[in-house]
Amino acid sequence: MWGCGGRRRRRVLFGLLLLATGLAAMLRFNWSTLVPRLLWGRVMGLQAENSQFLLEGMPFRILGGSIHYFRVPRLHWKDRLLKMRACGLNTLTTYVPWNLHEATRGKFDFTGNLDLKAFITIASQVGLWVILRPGPYICSEWDLGGLPSWLLQDPEMQLRTTYKGFTEAVDAYFDQLMKQVVPLQYKRGGPIIAVQVENEYGSYFQDSNYMPYIKMALLNRGIVELLMTSDNKDGLPVGIVEGALATINFQKLEKGIGIHLDVVQHKKPMLVMEYWTGWFDSWGGPHFVYDADDMVNTIEQILKLGASINLYMFHGGTNFGFMNGAVHFDHYKPVVTSYDYDALLTEAGDYTSKYFKLRQLLSKMLEQPLPLPPLIYNKASYGVIQMQQYFSLWEVMSLLLQPIKSELPVNMENLQVNNGNGQAYGYVLYETLIPGDGQLNSGGHVRDRAQVFINTWFIGYLDYTQEDLWIPPGQGYRLLRLLVENCGRVNYGPRLNDQRKGLIGDIFINKTALRNFKIYSLPMDLNFMQRIRWSSYWNAMPDSSVGPAFFRGTLRVEKKPQDTFLKTVGWEKGAVFVNGQNLGRYWNVGPQSTLYLPETLLHQGDNEIIIFEEHTAGRIIESTDLPFLGKTKYVD
Structure with missing residues (x-):
């Protein structure tokens, strides 16, 4: 009936049918799994199988350390990460501070010192894997645990719960944050091998639906790597979420610590997500230190158990500006500006005895020789800076500010x-x-x-x-x-x-x-300080210098700037601004009496130093090449 022409038409129609079927199958195929396989050979990622981790099917031990990009000048990121690699560590962990990335609701900033993608990329370039701890709550001795203050405008706000006002804000933030980090995951060819679900929720537990919500908020936005939780031993039972590996935080290795993990997840690898290498300081207290030999001996014991470890902190850095947190149990205690933490690197990135003792331990364990540690940055002493001008807060209010009137x-x-x-x-x-x-x-x-x-x-x-x-x-x-x-x-x-x-x-x-109040907002942020700096109302220093007032002097840099420290002895309480940037608070109750001034805030020539003093002002401030963080006390 069809003849020869009919057979040809049948073959063409059959070919078209096969092509259409193939196209339909291609459209249904999950190309997101094939692309990593073809380009990078990465499909399995980090797995928590039985008693050990596997990375792409091969045994893997996490030797991690924490550095927070938001506490370290961007120019120094690579230096700190190279020092981590040279110590023998293979994994970087970092928190993500929501309150910096979305300081104003709906306006997101991932630039400059907040360029998270750049930080993670540099970590990859120096040979480090990354465990991301995106929060939304991060604790970290950071103001409100990293949550933005505008959340508190809602009088009914319930932070870290499934309260609608909170979850809507988290969703909007995660929509933007995940765009930054999803392409940097291991299965996409990036260095991120694991992502933490919230942070230490077991110590705060209020809402049984919260952790599942955060987990799905990550998964629904493209997170495909291993999920983890993190808690101290008391928080473990309620801080976990199905589908995420539970990890533990501590400083001293107690007998049977692994039992706490085994109770909540049987036959899984042990990861100490936060092994505390030191401790933070509060105003009016001592500068806490933790013995280097005790630290290294404990790390050795943890590794002998076959466990993985992350050092919190490897390098602490600085709570620049007004970003320090506080603790309030029996008494309210604000955290100091320095986040030195008695870590393996000092606040300014210098090596400590802890660094070299741990490097020696790890070099014995690892098969490959370690890279040479980078040279440290020189520190400068620019001498005494005389305060030359004065601007009373009462004059600032009357000349530059408009009050808010409220009953x-x-x-x-x-x-x-x-x-x-x-x-x-x-x-x-x-x-x-x-x-x-x-x-x-x-x-x-x-x-x-x-x-x-x-x-x-x-x-x-x-x-x-x-x-x-x-x-x-x-x-x-x-x-x-x-x-x-x-x-x-x-x-x-x-x-x-x-x-x-x-x-x-x-x-x-x-x-x-x-x-019937008049209320003056004094945020002392960049915009506020610009108005102060460029005002024509500055006066010569008076005979009696008292606050509240702003005091101005000049730091002269003749050559290429170097890191230095500003000694605040002789001043009572306030904050120091260098070329408009807020270094942080000082307070004569101690422990610290120097503020770290990184070279990135200085330039060759004259640099403006403004001190806001609340009460008793000095007449000078001194630049020195040595920090003083206060009288020490061993962590108990």
Whole structure:
């Protein structure tokens, strides 16, 4: 019937059918699994099988160390990572600070010192794998554990739960963050071999649906590598989530520590996600240190158990600006500016005895010889810097600032500033008129520390322990001023939802609540400091230098800048700004009395030093090549 022509037509139709079938199959095929196989041969990734890790089917031990890119100047990233590799470590771990990447709601920053992709890429280039700890909560002795302060504008906010206001914010943040890191995963040819689900949730546990939500938030946005959780032994039972490997945090190896892990996950490899190489410091306390021999001996014991390990911290760095956290259990204790942590590298990246002792241990274990450690950066001593100019805070307010008027006190986060995002850090000044004298009572509403003035006359402090202050008698109505400092939000524990700053409620005089406030926002951020720096109202230094005021001097650099330290002896409490950048806080209660000034903030020629002093000012500040972090005390 068809004849020869019909047979030819049948063959053509059959060929077209085969082509169409093939195209349909190709469209259904999961090319995301084939591309890594063809390009990189990476399909299995890091696996937690029985008692050991496997990387692409081969036995693998994680020898990790923590460095946080946001605590280290970008110019120094490669140096610190090369030093990690030369110590014998094979894996970098880093947190991701939400409050820096989305400082203003809906505006995301992954540039400059926040270029996470660049940091991870450099780690890969020097031969390190990466374990990413994206939060959203990171603890880390960082303000509010890395959560942005604008979350607290919602009076009903429940952080780290499935409260709608929180999960909507996390979803929007993860939408942007995962675009940065998903292409850098192992199965995409990148260095990220594992991703942590939240952080130490077992120590905070409030919502049984929260960890599954965070896990799915990662998976739904393209995370395909091994998932992990991280907790101390007490938090392990409730901090886990199905489908994620549980890891443990500690400093001293207790007998039977592996049993805690085996109870929650049978026959899985042991990873100490945080082996604490030192400890952090709080204002008014000592500088904590941890014995180098104890550290190395414990690491050796952990490795003899067949376990993997991550050193927290390998290099601590600095809490630049106002980003330090705080602890508040029995007492409120803000964390200092230095995050030296008594780690293997100092705050400025220099080697310690811990570094060389661990390098010696690991060099004996590893088959390949270790790279030579890089040379350290020279430190400079630029000498004494004389303060030459002065700008009183009272003049700043009257000449440069407009107040917010409110019948009631308004907390920092809910001030109508910053395009509706409130104020995150710094100071707030509250003014109101009062009649006569009497007893001023804070009602426990000062967060965290207030200097109290009648007009410009300082009369005392209010804080967590000092809630009452006597107002001396005077004529008629007088101006009561409270300069309130946010000293750092709690980063760990059950008080996260109670971290609004400034005046968070009524204050009273003779048991009567005060009303009709003028409120001045003093964030001391880049924009604020620009107005101060370029103002024409600076005056010559007075004979008696007292705060609150700004003091200005010049640091002269003749050649290529080098790292240095600014000695704050002779000053009481405040912050130091170099060419507009906030180095961090100082306080004469110690322990630290120097601030790390990296070369990246300096340039050849004249460099502007501005000190905001709350109370007792010095007349000089000294640049030195040696840090002083305070009297030491061994961690117990």
